[in-house]
Amino acid sequence: MFIALREIRRAAGRFSLLIGAVALLVLLLLFFQAVAGSLTLGLTGGTEQSSSDIWVYDARARNNPAVSVLPVGVANAVTEVEGVAVAGPIGLSVFVATFEGAEVEVVILGGDPGGPAGPVEISQGDRPTAPNEAIFSVASLAGEGFELGDQIELAGQAITIVGVADDAAFNVLPTFYVAFETYAAAVTDRAGSQFEVPASIIGVQVDDGADPNVVTSAIETQVSGVTALTRPDAVNALPGVGTITQSFNILYLLLYIVVTIVTGVFFLILTVQKAQSLVLLRAIGAPKLDVIKPVLIEVIFVVGAGSLVGSVVAWGLLRLSRDVFGAQLGASTITVSVGAVVILGLLASVGALRRVLAIDPLGATRKGGIQV
């Protein structure tokens, strides 16, 4: 501690630069994670928050609710399967609605908002009890825009928001949970003709104690022309989610690699630069631990301070841009990222530590220089 603290104090500029570099990388890392989290949640939130334990698709739809088309009657066939408590049709489509005179793209999810079609929880208001009522959920990246009591106009129907659900949007768009009849009316109005509107998927709630995986297999066996996925599998199967996750994972990986290289190279250079001091310490009787400890303390100080600064700046920036950007950081995201950066920083210092351990105290007696 004696050596490390004094070295940091005397080389404040050098250490500040590295702390700044680590802070910048942590800021980017957390910012990307917040964006990716919000983007992914905007895509998957509706499925994750669904009251359904299982989603049943048209077998040709490749588990994509946007292209799945099932006759409403399939819900009755699904209800007959052992382990199914409730099965109901769910219609899902993007519409252009009118709000305060302006056109706005919205997702309409039609079904029983109190049954498998509705979100698990609502944070404000109540669940709809009439065809012209809706639960609203917003994708954080899409901004706010709608509040409890607001009305949108869809296919000549005035729909009033009576409840709000958090993080239960689809397609990163404002999402309205309405009765299936309301959805069907919007579909026929858009088509310009009357026909029996099919469901997109069938939402299933299983009996208490029933295993959704077992029920899923039973549905696929007993109902022809469908595929069924448990809710977690349905989330992963949503189109675009895998690609977005993979793209951001590559970015995270690159940032982690850069943190490791920057920290490792800095401490390696530092170790080479102060080789004479380390040789002297070993020569006058410092045990190996006494020359390793300052390096470790400095690594923890640099990555710790850099992570702290990066986290605070990221949190502040995201908070400032909340109204326009909507992305947020969770404590667990920060903790995991900072923990990973600290561990990588320590791993990066292995090269410097190996150099320190290889120091020959006899080098202090050589005139021509030090070998480490």
Add this chain to the structure above:
Amino acid sequence: MNTLVVDQVSKIYGEGDQQVKALDQVSLEVASDELLLLMGPSGSGKTTLLTISGALLRPTDGSIQVGGSELTKLDDKELSKFRNDKIGFVFQAVNLIPFLTARENLLVVRSLGGGKVDAGAKKRAEELLDELGLGSKGDNLPSQLSGGQQQRVAIGRALMNEPAMLLIDEPTSALDSELGRQVMELIRDEVKNRDIAGIVVTHDERVLDFGDRIVEMVDGKIT
């Protein structure tokens, strides 16, 4: 009473045809409060003898005792501790840590091996700096000190842990005559006042009168 007893010590570097005998059955005794000047041409084995006596290097053969402790029986860890506790080194090339002040260069000795820089250590560092004429330079970094002042700080650092033996390699090689004599005077006074053994390796014939005894080495042997 002898602080250092070197008995039939040999040191061979390399193997096979590449072998070089740096020390050839050297025996030497240095008493407490004795200042020994070790002289000889380059490559005669002076620095090897100094480093073996200071527990920095193991001999190939023979026995080394410092303050009654047999150094050849100690492992690396014990040798480190021994150097910190019993030996005061002043090297020719590397002596001060550049990012520590003069005072901290003394105090760092106390922080080694789990030691603490307590009030006692701070008091001793101040006393040593005063004694070495550096009372007002305690907060200066080595780069802010002259060559002579740096050499005095190094002597202070070597004395910080109250060693049994002071080993100094070419203390005057980078100093002018006057400064060289001042430094030698200081070393002699410290050895006498503290009742410790001192060995100074030197080529400088201007300072020969400071030693109690002069030992000359040629080809790894004491002549």
